[in-house]
Amino acid sequence: MVDMRLRVKDLSFKYSTTDVLSGVNLEVDEHEVASIVGPNASGKTTLLRCINKVLKPYMGTVFIDGKAIVKMNIKELAREVSSVPQIALRSFPLTVLDVVLMGRTPYVKWQLTKNDLEIAEESIKSVGIENLTSKYFDELSGGEMQRVLISKAITQEPKVLLLDEPTAHLDVKNQLEILDLIRNLARNKDIAVLMAIHDLNLAARFSDRIYMIKNGSIFASGSPMDVLTSENIREVYGVEVRTIKSEESIHILPIKPIRSFNQT
Amino acid sequence: MSSEVDVNKLYRKVRGKKIFFLFILTLALLAITIISICIGPISISIQDIIKAIFGENPDENLRAIVLDVRIPRVLMAVMAGTCLSLAGVIMQGLLRNPLASPYVLGVAAGAAFGAALAVAFGLQFIFGEYALFMLALVFSLVTMFMVYGLASARGVETETLILAGIAIGSLFNALVSFLIYVSGEKIYGIVFWLMGGLWGADWEQLFIIFPVLLGGIVITLNCSWDLNALSMGDEVAMNLGINVKFSKIFLLTLATLLTAVTVSLTGTIGFIGLVAPHIVRIMIGSDHRFLLPASGLVGAMLLLSADTLSRMIINPAEMPVGIITSVIGVPFFVYLLMKRRKRWWI
Numbered sequence A: 001m002v003d004m005r006l007r008v009k010d011l012s013f014k015y016s017t018t019d020v021l022s023g024v025n026l027e028v029d030e031h032e033v034a035s036i037v038g039p040n041a042s043g044k045t046t047l048l049r050c051i052n053k054v055l056k057p058y059m060g061t062v063f064i065d066g067k068a069i070v071k072m073n074i075k076e077l078a079r080e081v082s083s084v085p086q087i088a089l090r091s092f093p094l095t096v097l098d099v100v101l102m103g104r105t106p107y108v109k110w111q112l113t114k115n116d117l118e119i120a121e122e123s124i125k126s127v128g129i130e131n132l133t134s135k136y137f138d139e140l141s142g143g144e145m146q147r148v149l150i151s152k153a154i155t156q157e158p159k160v161l162l163l164d165e166p167t168a169h170l171d172v173k174n175q176l177e178i179l180d181l182i183r184n185l186a187r188n189k190d191i192a193v194l195m196a197i198h199d200l201n202l203a204a205r206f207s208d209r210i211y212m213i214k215n216g217s218i219f220a221s222g223s224p225m226d227v228l229t230s231e232n233i234r235e236v237y238g239v240e241v242r243t244i245k246s247e248e249s250i251h252i253l254p255i256k257p258i259r260s261f262n263q264t
Numbered sequence B: 001m002s003s004e005v006d007v008n009k010l011y012r013k014v015r016g017k018k019i020f021f022l023f024i025l026t027l028a029l030l031a032i033t034i035i036s037i038c039i040g041p042i043s044i045s046i047q048d049i050i051k052a053i054f055g056e057n058p059d060e061n062l063r064a065i066v067l068d069v070r071i072p073r074v075l076m077a078v079m080a081g082t083c084l085s086l087a088g089v090i091m092q093g094l095l096r097n098p099l100a101s102p103y104v105l106g107v108a109a110g111a112a113f114g115a116a117l118a119v120a121f122g123l124q125f126i127f128g129e130y131a132l133f134m135l136a137l138v139f140s141l142v143t144m145f146m147v148y149g150l151a152s153a154r155g156v157e158t159e160t161l162i163l164a165g166i167a168i169g170s171l172f173n174a175l176v177s178f179l180i181y182v183s184g185e186k187i188y189g190i191v192f193w194l195m196g197g198l199w200g201a202d203w204e205q206l207f208i209i210f211p212v213l214l215g216g217i218v219i220t221l222n223c224s225w226d227l228n229a230l231s232m233g234d235e236v237a238m239n240l241g242i243n244v245k246f247s248k249i250f251l252l253t254l255a256t257l258l259t260a261v262t263v264s265l266t267g268t269i270g271f272i273g274l275v276a277p278h279i280v281r282i283m284i285g286s287d288h289r290f291l292l293p294a295s296g297l298v299g300a301m302l303l304l305s306a307d308t309l310s311r312m313i314i315n316p317a318e319m320p321v322g323i324i325t326s327v328i329g330v331p332f333f334v335y336l337l338m339k340r341r342k343r344w345w346i
Helices: A042-050 A073-078 A096-102 A114-127 A142-155 A172-188 A200-206 A230-237 B005-040 B046-052 B060-095 B107-120 B123-127 B131-151 B156-197 B201-224 B225-228 B234-239 B244-266 B272-284 B288-312 B321-339
Strands: A004-017 A018-028 A033-037 A057-065 A082-084 A159-164 A190-198 A208-215 A219-221 A241-245 A250-259
Touching: A004 A042, A004 A241, A018 A042, A018 A208, A018 B005, A033 A042, A033 A142, A033 A172, A033 A200, A042 A159, A042 A190, A073 A159, A082 A096, A082 A142, A082 B201, A082 B234, A096 A114, A096 A142, A096 A230, A096 B005, A096 B225, A114 A142, A114 B005, A142 A159, A142 A172, A172 A190, A172 B234, A200 A250, A208 A230, A208 B272, A219 A230, A219 A250, A219 B123, A230 A241, B005 B046, B005 B060, B005 B107, B005 B272, B005 B288, B046 B060, B046 B244, B060 B225, B060 B244, B060 B272, B060 B288, B107 B123, B107 B131, B123 B131, B131 B156, B131 B244, B201 B225, B201 B244, B201 B288, B225 B234, B225 B288, B272 B321, B288 B321
Parallel strands: A033 A190, A033 A208, A082 A159, A159 A190
Antiparallel strands: A004 A018, A004 A057, A208 A219, A241 A250
């Protein structure tokens, strides 16, 4: 059997005594975009943080190309997995180029080589931020910042790219452009992309695979058509929706919350 | 959108400018150093200085002034300024807080308490002049461990560190006030120490601070990439392959040592460690590979200029240098802040 690019097996995590994730199984192959959807506090961000080793699961394993991440040190992992975090970053004055080049941190000792600079240039072009390189990062708009952070993540030359709410705080056009960019990067650079995302319509349109989480367990997984059904959404979110299937995607229209719905 | 970009060229251009900036700073520091050796209650020309050091039959008085007073003092100002600035860069980067300074973890207050203790009990008369230095150093390290101890209960988070530093610092400040209150006139000397000054500088002190400074420079420069990543936040740094917990404790310890040794020798000289990094950030940005050496040079220049001024203003007496650093530094700093153009130079 050929190993999947990213495989999460029986992963469980708890904060002191509260179970956050229990028995999560998940797979993403190269070229693929997979989305984790689920209500607030269902464990989406925690799952991403277990994959990039910010948090330590108490059970289960994460494999990259068949290799368990517990066997990698943090520097080795940084060459395999890169992340675009959700938190709005405040920093001291750094130029966009500084931020993108930071992606080479897991590789350099002191001096950047010509190769490092070529990789950064390639990444800047693939993300389309050529005109921003000399600007200051903290003066950019939300959409520009997100592109720069993606460029930094790509400069890390990852096999797996994790994104936490990549479309938060973006306008409609930027949302579509960013997700389109992410999908193209997955296709062209052989990256496995896993993102946590709230917007079910965007998830439906840009994902190859969807994992729907409820209370820290996978409730349903598969293609958007199979997972984003009105029954599943009612069960997981407690919301009545109407779904409309079109040529390119499935569209979800929220109707109303269900009163008697109990999150647990 | 489709503008061309040549990262290699752009990177080399920017780096070239920054290296040139470092070069200019070095020249300026050299010039100020030479001027500072010449200036004092007695003005000495450069020829006389060279004669005094290397000459065949030097004037013994002149030789003593140059070699035992002026040069140690000038070198002390350069080294102390560099140490404080490096510590300031580390603290600001690690704590991601522009208000952070070498003193943010209460180290200075600890040192002050040690010094006050030595003076109050007259320990210099029993154990020699280094009793004050030793006690100041010991208590600044004690402070550091107390702050870490408190903060590590919550995983060495930035906010906890700053709050613990303020708390422990206040405690030691209160103890210093208590000592001053109960000791009466005897402790008058400590008030001068608290204001900070370089009049005690001699070769022995230089031999203490030099290895610390040298180690500090080598180690911090090697940690430049870690500091860059850490200044973007713990999680970003972790994703870039930095061992955050270890790096943080290691760098904080280093910054504390740099500060503790300096403060123990010179008293609390304020403002340099806060302002030098900011001046450099505004001029060449926050890439630590250049920010660290440039801040060191700027800090050295600031402290040296301030100290030289302090010797001139009410000649032949002198003002505590801490007063000068603030009086000159604050307006300049405010001007830079108001100007607010980050693209000030590069």
